[in-house]
Amino acid sequence: MRVAIVGTGLIGGSLALALKKSAFASHVIGIDQNAEHLEKALSLKIIDDTATLQEACHAADIIILTIPVDAISKVLSHILEYIPETTTVVDMGSTKEKICNDIAFHPKRGCFVAAHPIAGTENTGPEAAIVDLFTGKKTIICEKEKSKPQALSQVEKLFRSLEMSIEYMTAKDHDLHIAYVSHLSHISSFTLGLTVLEKEKNEKLIFNMAGSGFASTVRLAKSSPEMWAPIFNQNSKNISAALGTYIENLQAFKEAIDTNDLQKTKGIMQQANAIRKVLDKG
Amino acid sequence: MRVAIVGTGLIGGSLALALKKSAFASHVIGIDQNAEHLEKALSLKIIDDTATLQEACHAADIIILTIPVDAISKVLSHILEYIPETTTVVDMGSTKEKICNDIAFHPKRGCFVAAHPIAGTENTGPEAAIVDLFTGKKTIICEKEKSKPQALSQVEKLFRSLEMSIEYMTAKDHDLHIAYVSHLSHISSFTLGLTVLEKEKNEKLIFNMAGSGFASTVRLAKSSPEMWAPIFNQNSKNISAALGTYIENLQAFKEAIDTNDLQKTKGIMQQANAIRKVLDKG
Structure with a gap:
């Protein structure tokens, strides 16, 4: 599976390491506005490759957003426009209601899965990435009924490959x-x-x-x-x-x-x- | 050195284990109003022996108070009355001003050293005792000029045997x-x-x-x-x-x-x- 990770900091970097280790990802493309993070992630072999966001939208099977929640709100609808119908987008933001509401009526809403893995540390940047940050932790998926079954099951498979347990709830809850x-x-x-x-x-x-x-x-x-x-x-x-x-x-x-x-x-x-x-x- | 520990909970129990390990204590007498704690500390071989407070005042070279600070305030002046002039008393309470003020004019004030080792966990009771709870941590000694040099140096030796560093300050500070x-x-x-x-x-x-x-x-x-x-x-x-x-x-x-x-x-x-x-x- 070709995975694009938007945001190569602690969460993105840890995900890249873990998804390659679990063999969920065959190839990880890193996207980041922060050129220093991108370079560091490449040199640490956390990511295999870099691309622009638009390039990644066509090169990846699944796009993971590990950027601050205001940045997720800004780019999500554009990403949904660029991607083919078969591509899945999942976010890892700590808020869910605004992110879900913003794209509630987007024609490609079904390609998106709203998630929040309960994992993190107080450190930042790709050098803080830890391969087992997610192992044994919980993740929350919101509004699963609004995601296409194929997108949902792909994301569930992703989290299970990280040995995470999954809870479901509304974005509001x-x-x-x-x-x-x-x-x-x-x-x-x-x-x-x-x-x-x-x-x-x-x-x-x-x-x-x-x-x-x-x-x-x-x-x-x-x-x-x-x-x-x-x-x-x-x-x-x-x-x-x-x-x-x-x-x-x-x-x-x-x-x-x-x-x-x-x-x-x-x-x-x-x-x-x-x-x-x-x-x-x- | 014969050590009496008043209060055989987390702090007292950990101290007993560590002082025996460091060979500072040759014999540890446990004193506790809580019969269950005392029995547990004996059966876990944390203490060697039990005694009443009065007995311990005559049997020990050094008496360590690891009880709540209100209990320290209550018993300290009585202990100072009972002990011979050559015995040292040290407390491990998290407050220092009231404890020091209460016995400021006691004729045996010099036998007392006011200390606060910065160590602990959220757990309680002798079964929570950890032999290395104090290792590498800091301890604070207050009003050192009011302790007799012999009592002070005995307590400093005690803390150094636990591999603790010592800071000095006023009780008010x-x-x-x-x-x-x-x-x-x-x-x-x-x-x-x-x-x-x-x-x-x-x-x-x-x-x-x-x-x-x-x-x-x-x-x-x-x-x-x-x-x-x-x-x-x-x-x-x-x-x-x-x-x-x-x-x-x-x-x-x-x-x-x-x-x-x-x-x-x-x-x-x-x-x-x-x-x-x-x-x-x-």
Whole structure:
């Protein structure tokens, strides 16, 4: 299978490595506006070849979009115009509703599969690519009934070749739940990093006092602003609601601390402890 | 050296294992109000022996307090009364100011060393003990000038036997900075866990959509309420200020999202990205 990957960063690069390893891809064409990424991906043998987006639309059996969600929104309808009816397009964006709505009435809507593999790291660029980034993880496919059976099964085969399990849901449900389970985590982490950096001008002091707990909560603050700003923008309503509730809960925690209400702080923490069961067992 | 460890949970148990491995301790006496923990620690051979607190005060060369900070505040002055002048007492609590102030004028203040090893996990109990929990980590000693040279050097030797590096600061500085670099992380994580659990009643759905990023930011929400409520209480003023700034920064982030201000969200994230340099290089 000839695979074109639009965006040769962490996700695109990891996909290229994994799809060649699984033999799903016989040939990987890389497309990127960032010439440096493209060159790096070539020299690291992550991709076999480069092309323009229009060339790739005719040379590939499947086109995978691993670019920021605003860029997906911009190029998807053009790609659908260029491709033959037999080509499949799949995106890997962290938002689904706007991307799906934008091309809802496109004559070639059926060629597109809306997907979100739940995998990533806080690092960026082709040199951050990891061959087993997706192994054993979950992926979500939205609006599967709007994809042609052939396109859907090709994408399912792709994810299964990566040893991923697949969940199906509406784009609306995806965006609502992912706001809580992923997007909110990123904002909590970015803001935590900012708050500590603002207060602690002495970086050596942070380094000396920070344990693995701080490193864990602040890890996502290293993530790419170019990738995340468009996600927050496309899913702004759900994220705003999630963030509003988070802020209210923090205010309640602060009040319990300010009034020395140990029973209340303990009660909040005991409720939160239930996350262990959820994460460990599912 | 005969070591008594008051509190045979994660920290006490890990210390017992490590101090025996490093040969700092020839014999470890475990003291715990929790009979189950004590029995478990004995059966796992984490401790050699048990005793009452009073017995341990006379049987040990060094007494290590690895109990919640409110319990440290309660027992420390009594322990100082019981022990001979040649015995050293060291605590491992996450707050230092109240603990130090409480015994500031105790006639045996010099026997006490106030310490905070920056190490831990979200797990609890002697079965969670790890022999290398402290290896390569940092520890903070406060008010070292108030400890007798002999007591201080014994405790420094203890931490060095664990291959820990030592930083020195005032108890006031410790509590201020640790509020930002550790205590705030815990509240951010507990509250994130609570917010997601309140919204997502379907635990399977959280499990299916949660990636490593969510797991990382919410890991500390598994921590022990019994241990953390007293920490938040003893360091309430610093934590309240840190939490207030965190909430303000979250409100600013929310406003940028609500007004579709991509430049502002990008700017906040770019500032937060600097945490990478701090954590990686120090």
